[in-house]
Amino acid sequence: MELIFERSRKGKIGGTLPLKDVNEEVKVDPAYLRSxxxxxxxxxxxxxxxxxxxxxxxxxxxxxxxxxxxxCTMKYNPKFTEKIALLxxxxxxxxxxxxxxxxxxxxxxxxxxxxxxxxxxxEITGMAEYSTHPMAGAHGELTGVMMIAxxxxxxxxxxxxxxxxxxxxxxxxxxxxxxxxxVKAIPSNADGVMDLEEFKKTLNEEVAxxxxxxxxxxxxxxxxxxxxxxxxHEVGALMYYDGAxxxxxxxxxxxxxxxxxxxxxxxxxxxATPHGGGGPGAGPVGVTKELAPFLPVxxxxxxxxxxxxxxxxxxxxxxxxxxxxxxFGVLLKAYAYILLLGKEGLIEVSENAVLNANYLKxxxxxxxxxxxDKNCLHEFVLSVSxxxxxxxxxxxxxKALIDKGIHPPTIYFPMIxxxxxxxxxxxxxxxxxxxxxxxxxxxxxxxxxxEPELFKDFPKTAPVGRVDEVKAAKDMDVACLNDDSL
Amino acid sequence: xIPGELKYTKEHEWxxxxxxxxxxGITDHAQSQLGDITFVELPDAGxxxxxxxxxxTVESVKAASDIYAPLxxxxxxxxxxxxxxxxxxxxxxxxxxxxxxxxxxxxTELDGLMDAAxxxxxxxxxxx
Numbered sequence: 001m002e003l004i005f006e007r008s009r010k011g012k013i014g015g016t017l018p019l020k021d022v023n024e025e026v027k028v029d030p031a032y033l034r035s036x037x038x039x040x041x042x043x044x045x046x047x048x049x050x051x052x053x054x055x056x057x058x059x060x061x062x063x064x065x066x067x068x069x070x071x072c073t074m075k076y077n078p079k080f081t082e083k084i085a086l087l088x089x090x091x092x093x094x095x096x097x098x099x100x101x102x103x104x105x106x107x108x109x110x111x112x113x114x115x116x117x118x119x120x121x122x123e124i125t126g127m128a129e130y131s132t133h134p135m136a137g138a139h140g141e142l143t144g145v146m147m148i149a150x151x152x153x154x155x156x157x158x159x160x161x162x163x164x165x166x167x168x169x170x171x172x173x174x175x176x177x178x179x180x181x182x183v184k185a186i187p188s189n190a191d192g193v194m195d196l197e198e199f200k201k202t203l204n205e206e207v208a209x210x211x212x213x214x215x216x217x218x219x220x221x222x223x224x225x226x227x228x229x230x231x232x233h234e235v236g237a238l239m240y241y242d243g244a245x246x247x248x249x250x251x252x253x254x255x256x257x258x259x260x261x262x263x264x265x266x267x268x269x270x271x272a273t274p275h276g277g278g279g280p281g282a283g284p285v286g287v288t289k290e291l292a293p294f295l296p297v298x299x300x301x302x303x304x305x306x307x308x309x310x311x312x313x314x315x316x317x318x319x320x321x322x323x324x325x326x327x328f329g330v331l332l333k334a335y336a337y338i339l340l341l342g343k344e345g346l347i348e349v350s351e352n353a354v355l356n357a358n359y360l361k362x363x364x365x366x367x368x369x370x371x372x373d374k375n376c377l378h379e380f381v382l383s384v385s386x387x388x389x390x391x392x393x394x395x396x397x398x399k400a401l402i403d404k405g406i407h408p409p410t411i412y413f414p415m416i417x418x419x420x421x422x423x424x425x426x427x428x429x430x431x432x433x434x435x436x437x438x439x440x441x442x443x444x445x446x447x448x449x450x451e452p453e454l455f456k457d458f459p460k461t462a463p464v465g466r467v468d469e470v471k472a473a474k475d476m477d478v479a480c481l482n483d484d485s486l
Numbered sequence: 487x488i489p490g491e492l493k494y495t496k497e498h499e500w501x502x503x504x505x506x507x508x509x510x511g512i513t514d515h516a517q518s519q520l521g522d523i524t525f526v527e528l529p530d531a532g533x534x535x536x537x538x539x540x541x542x543t544v545e546s547v548k549a550a551s552d553i554y555a556p557l558x559x560x561x562x563x564x565x566x567x568x569x570x571x572x573x574x575x576x577x578x579x580x581x582x583x584x585x586x587x588x589x590x591x592x593x594t595e596l597d598g599l600m601d602a603a604x605x606x607x608x609x610x611x612x613x614x
Contacts, residue, residue, distance in 0.1 A: 412548040
């Protein structure tokens, strides 16, 4: 498909500018003036409309297709939350409003929503307090690790390492090392969970924290979690919970009760707000009472008279980590989702997520290898090794699924499984959708057996065929932005 | 397939002794597991490394992985041609795809590495 810049022809105009209403007498500092014209495509209005309509038709999302992308919890995002987030009472609020003198009075509703959301997230995860500021999961992780660092500094502890199992999300070591820690990877045992003996060998008083997701990326709940937490606390280190997999355990157990000190959540996973490209994310971070003084500012506080205001007077706070209060519209949607489902509803979410994953796991294990064959929670990891012997690798299977109208599961992760394919159906899929997926996966396994060579050409029906991934990674060319011919 | 004259690590690095220096790279098995390599982050020459420290990073279409120092010592030379042609590691993991040379301090560390036969057994054990 053509880029809109490629449709550009000098002289074509697609809009009408309003009459100029600025005083031309005002002199603008030349430093702020463009040295050359803005690089805008010259296209007509219908061309613009058709271009973007075509693009929107090419979109592949949870509103159009089944999307079992492991570790990403691509559940359906109910539309009633959009309606609420579009209420003018919220959209017309200016983020600076509560910071004006007595401005908090004009934004009581919004402040109360942030305050209440922090309270329900604390209840769901067993933490003392939350900050809603982080804009995404990894941002929440970095915020969490920075609080861990601030805690150790405050205590006078000198800590160098963060321990992370080799099945962890890639963002864990990234956040830890950006925050200045050296990462030590702990191998998994035959059951697919962090090896307790290896962990004990590596744990010492130089360790700042242990970062875990539980259940882990294999969908396995670590049976030694309490021992790990106790051992970690014995050496004065902290437990960090990566909340990416919270969808498996809501109402069944709480990270706080398991001994975790810091938790980040992904509202765009567990609490049904849109993911990245479909809207900004949100990665609130929760802490125990001991760590609460280190939370970022501002904090929403409830005064004795029941009103809310922003508090910036937190001397131990790690400071600002985001403009304003997080992605407020997203927080609002998550809050609405939690209120609608209630306690019983959230428990059912996790039960159905786990049921759906196990249903698929049992059915698909007939056709694909299952290196860690245990009861899984919300997700499981297949291996395409059997098919790879015929030349059909996980990436080929993924491309074939695109042709079948299904978003491929996460592939090649976690790295402890060869030719990994990580499937997370979520609770929002019907039995019929799951059965359809099983049929397609069965068909592809049989096709891989009989005609493996066909897979090299998939996908055939997608707007873009097989992408040259090496070229895409090596020769990045951000379309035309520096092309003077346009 | 697995060169007999080299030593190997569990992290799939290979080491070739050349007088006081060693040449370091990643094995054919490692490159085939990584898939097409698109970027290599090399250490600076002169850097002191300890055994098991992260020495370099390779990025493939699948993942980014660390290359760990098989031995302690000082990096004397890096294969800068990998910056433009990282695919050399895929094409020639034991030859032109070498990563760096290290002046080794403690030669006894070599004894802890695997020989070709042991490495072959090791990869058999890990491929399920």
